[in-house]
Amino acid sequence: MIRVQQEAFDVGVEQQALLQGRSDIGAVVSFTGLVRDFNERPEVTALTLEHYAGMTEKALEAIVEDACGRWPLQGVRLIHRVGCLAPGDPIVLVVVASAHRRAAFEACDFIMDYLKTRAPFWKKEHTASGNYWVAERSSDHQDAARWEEAWNN
């Protein structure tokens, strides 16, 4: 289940929905990304998230499919927000369920790494000293590359 939305989400509700009526799931891992009040500059007062509607959903589906091919997963929920957000607001949620914890931990980590480098979202930060588009980080690409190496070995 993949959603791109402006509204906030509730981690508990989403996890509950994923586990509803299931007794074969042995592990569920969830990751929530939040808006920080500091980044490239201090005092971030707001964040605008833009995306490429249509492509975003396809890219997220491809990432989840990729994860399902690498680990035996029993369910994935992926929610990404767009629009205007304030520091402390949740931006992204990944919930992964599997029979065993290792697969759930790894798949959750993988989905976030690929999302950060492959899904068409762009952040603009608003600060006291002006607004600017956030630049890509090489560490995100290094993180994503780990999975290529792990897969090829």
Added chain:
Amino acid sequence: MSLTHLNARGEAHMVDVADKAESRREAVASGRIRMHPETLALLADGELPKGDVLATARIAGIQAAKRTHELIPLCHALPLSKVAIEFRLDEPTSSVEVSATCRLNGRTGVEMEALTAVSVACLTLYDMCKAVDKDMEIGEIRLESKTGGKSGDYRRQAMSSPIVTGASRHADPGLALDTAAPCIHIKCLAELRERLGVSDIDLPFDALESADIAGLKAALTAKDARFAGLNEGRVLCAVNQVMGGDQTPLTDGDEVAFFPPVTGG
């Protein structure tokens, strides 16, 4: 939601505020006047023929706020407790940002006073500078915030760019609905859209030097020099919403998006 200045018959009327509770009201409005960089420099150095431009525009704005009821038909005359006009010279955009704050303890809002103050301050700036620059442009006059009163507080969202861009014009990208003129639909997203000043553009398919992304970039650059920016820094592209590169082939009706590296999550 209804228009309070219209009565039950749809005629304009002045709202009777006698029974409304008094509360502390404040409104902030802003606006901008763009000018040639040379004009802004003269203004900053106080070298314009009519003298102290900003001081004059400030007084004009304050006077205008006090006389709003004489200009806007259904506005009440208000005993404003405060009117403040501020100017900020913005070199990057070669403009003067004007903001006005109006306040009172009363029964009706002061946003019309703040908006009028900004408008007249901008007009005065125009009048003071027009001897050297007739191309000046006044714009973006708007309410920034409003507090007090029954309708509650209002604050303009910090966001100025569209929340969501790039929504497909066609339900199925790649399927040309318009058979009249074969063309490629091009989108520039996020920072690239702002940098190039282009959001959506269509290009006839036969304008392409070669039927791929490289050919499209060349045709765009030939049409408008701004598109040279597509080869500056890291610019990614997607064809029909799938990541592509310079060699990705194009066919009639394709949707091509150019954008900066992604930064979600």
